[in-house]
Amino acid sequence: MFIEGQPYESIAYNKDLLTGEISESKKSKRQRGIKGKVLLELFNAETKEKIREAYTENLIPDLYFKDTFLGHFVQGIMGAGNTRRCDNYSWFEYLYLTDNDKPENVNEQRVMGNIIGFAHRNNTYSGNDTRRGTINRAESKFEVTDSKIKMNFVFDFPTHAANGKIESIYWAEGDPDNKDYFYAGTAIYGRETADSDYAVYNTTNPKRYWAVNTLFSYARTIKFTSPTKGWILADSRDTNITQSSYIQFPDSLKGQWLMIPFDINTNDVVFWDKVVKLLNSDGNALNIDSSHAVRKYDGLSHVCPYIQPDGELIFIGYYLYSINSERYMRIYKWTKVGVQLSYVDINMSQSFKDTAYNVPFTYRTVSSDGIYLDGCIDIIGYTSRTDSQFNETVYTNRWIRVDAAGNKVQDMNIKPKIGNSTWFGNKGMDSGNIERRCYVYNFYRSANRIYLYYTSTQGGTSFYQVITPQGNLLEAYKMYFSFPNGYGNYYYHNILGTDRWISRYTYAYNNYVQLCIQALLTSRPIGAHTKLAQPVEKTEANTMKVQYMFEVDLINYGEDFY
Numbered sequence: 001m002f003i004e005g006q007p008y009e010s011i012a013y014n015k016d017l018l019t020g021e022i023s024e025s026k027k028s029k030r031q032r033g034i035k036g037k038v039l040l041e042l043f044n045a046e047t048k049e050k051i052r053e054a055y056t057e058n059l060i061p062d063l064y065f066k067d068t069f070l071g072h073f074v075q076g077i078m079g080a081g082n083t084r085r086c087d088n089y090s091w092f093e094y095l096y097l098t099d100n101d102k103p104e105n106v107n108e109q110r111v112m113g114n115i116i117g118f119a120h121r122n123n124t125y126s127g128n129d130t131r132r133g134t135i136n137r138a139e140s141k142f143e144v145t146d147s148k149i150k151m152n153f154v155f156d157f158p159t160h161a162a163n164g165k166i167e168s169i170y171w172a173e174g175d176p177d178n179k180d181y182f183y184a185g186t187a188i189y190g191r192e193t194a195d196s197d198y199a200v201y202n203t204t205n206p207k208r209y210w211a212v213n214t215l216f217s218y219a220r221t222i223k224f225t226s227p228t229k230g231w232i233l234a235d236s237r238d239t240n241i242t243q244s245s246y247i248q249f250p251d252s253l254k255g256q257w258l259m260i261p262f263d264i265n266t267n268d269v270v271f272w273d274k275v276v277k278l279l280n281s282d283g284n285a286l287n288i289d290s291s292h293a294v295r296k297y298d299g300l301s302h303v304c305p306y307i308q309p310d311g312e313l314i315f316i317g318y319y320l321y322s323i324n325s326e327r328y329m330r331i332y333k334w335t336k337v338g339v340q341l342s343y344v345d346i347n348m349s350q351s352f353k354d355t356a357y358n359v360p361f362t363y364r365t366v367s368s369d370g371i372y373l374d375g376c377i378d379i380i381g382y383t384s385r386t387d388s389q390f391n392e393t394v395y396t397n398r399w400i401r402v403d404a405a406g407n408k409v410q411d412m413n414i415k416p417k418i419g420n421s422t423w424f425g426n427k428g429m430d431s432g433n434i435e436r437r438c439y440v441y442n443f444y445r446s447a448n449r450i451y452l453y454y455t456s457t458q459g460g461t462s463f464y465q466v467i468t469p470q471g472n473l474l475e476a477y478k479m480y481f482s483f484p485n486g487y488g489n490y491y492y493h494n495i496l497g498t499d500r501w502i503s504r505y506t507y508a509y510n511n512y513v514q515l516c517i518q519a520l521l522t523s524r525p526i527g528a529h530t531k532l533a534q535p536v537e538k539t540e541a542n543t544m545k546v547q548y549m550f551e552v553d554l555i556n557y558g559e560d561f562y
Contacts, residue, residue: 010027010056011025012057017051023533023534027103027104034550034552034553036058037551038546040055040169041546042538045541056530058171058529059104059108063108063525064525064527064528070186071087079191080187080190080191080198081196081516088527092171092528093174094119095118095119095121096172098168099166099167100167101167101531101535104529111523114423116163117131119132120134120135124137131162133546136545140153147553149551149552153549154545158543164538165535169532169546170527170529171528172525173525177479178484179479180524181480182482182487182503183521183523184520188519189517190515198515203511208268210247211262212506213513223368225305227502227519231305232258233260234258234260235258237255237256250272257278257303258276258278259305259315276334280295281340286298286340297321302317303317305372306371308375314334314336315336315338316333316404318331318377326348329348331345331377331406332404352383354383362382364380365381369446375403376401380399380452395457397435398413399414416452417465423463424477436458437458437459437461438455438457438463449474450466450469464478481522490503501519502517504517
């Protein structure tokens with residue numbers, strides 16, 4: 001008897017037809033009324049004889065079903081966002097063959113492992129790409145029985161394509177050149193007055209319109225602590241913020257650096273009675289005074305809240321400036337009401353220099369997101385020197401963390417790691433020359449994932465790499481950390497203290513502004529994953545056929561059950 005959600009035992013096998021050897025593994029699958037059955041066959045290219053086959057069943061992750069339900073319920077029933085449709089049909093556009101050896105997991109989200117081969121579900125291909133196969137339309141079939149719909153997709157890979165060890169098969173949304181782009185999921189916020197109405201009008205709700213259109217636009221930094229709440233750093237000396245016909249900006253807050261708490265679930269968005277003025281040590285506005293020896297360097301780039309171990313909320317921020325050719329950072333700390341507790345200046349060029357070679361530190365980016373975790377500021381950069389043996393520049397990439405007092409609490413060498421990725425070899429990079437082929441250029445972070453961008457130099461190439469806060473490699477190669485083209489009104493934010501990301505869509509036109517918050521994946525999602533019982537090795541002596549059948553139980557609409 002079929003019971004939705006109940007587990008059942010599935011057998012996966014690999015069979016060597018030359019030796020008769022059979023390898024089997026048992027999997028526990030959940031009944032969903034949907035099965036994906038996969039048959040992979042290797043053939044001798046000369047004799048056409050089948051020499052190996054592997055069979056297994058797939059797993060459709062929970063992400064697909066949750067995304068479908070949210071897309072219908074939130075966007076369809078509640079009318080949040082700008083559409084009433086669900087776009088995850090595209091999660092079954094491409095078939096991927098990889099060497100990933102991890103078993104299927106209900107919480108999976110993306111393609112893992114080196115890409116050995118891929119093919120589009122509908123578009124045929126006959127070129128010489130060493131990874132790309134083709135859909136076999138003649139053998140692909142669609143069949144309806146009394147109880148099921150069966151869709152059998154057949155893919156062919158010639159001798160020159162998909163050579164290597166294959167252990168996992170995926171369905172996914174993007175091709176290899178686009179699989180690392182962001183995926184904006186279902187809208188989790190965006191309903192205003194009615195279904196599908198996510199526009200805030202300046203006539204009917206001017207305060208809310210001002211907050212969404214003006215404050216978010218001119219904010220120096222926006223820190224989300226939940227999908228709808230957070231803090232904005234704003235410079236109220238900016239008349240674009242203060243001189244508005246939509247609100248009466250409080251005179252007491254003008255001419256100040258402000259930390260403004262917000263909640264877009266509330267009508268006015270801003271909590272005016274909780275706005276914090278960030279003051280200097282004299283209790284006055286924090287303003288640059290070019291004639292003052294100290295305050296001519298007062299200013300702000302980023303500020304972030306931090307809850308200390310004793311539970312007290314404080315704010316930590318910084319300002320970046322230069323003296324001659326050296327780069328400095330002034331770090332501030334304030335109480336929860338904006339009283340300055342301390343400030344300190346760091347000469348980053350000299351304080352972090354390579355003393356062994358007496359070369360200054362070059363910073364590339366500074367991030368305040370880590371402040372929320374432990375009160376420390378992240379600094380990414382490098383020192384460089386000339387390797388006389390190769391007459392090339394060697395870069396020592398470093399991730400430095402400093403606390404609010406300017407103390408260095410971490411100085412980690414973040415030499416890019418190749419791991420087991422085969423991508424680097426195609427780009428002429430290996431573990432022996434990678435420090436001469438790229439250097440760290442940018443940095444993004446969540447609670448447990450560090451996204452490092454290395455830019456190319458001296459014949460190298462650019463890429464992202466993902467590590468843990470401890471420096472362990474999570475992803476050796478990631479092409480993008482951004483939206484694809486056409487997302488000009490989208491912004492991305494980490495929900496501080498988590499590994500979750502959200503997309504903020506904001507678009508203003510004449511008398512209205514639109515605001516929509518969507519869940520965000522940092523890679524294009526997968527529709528299904530299946531792991532073979534044992535890896536299959538394809539070479540140029542083989543052709544390969546992959547058959548992927550979906551069996552979906554027909555719903556009995558014609559009978560009532562009591």
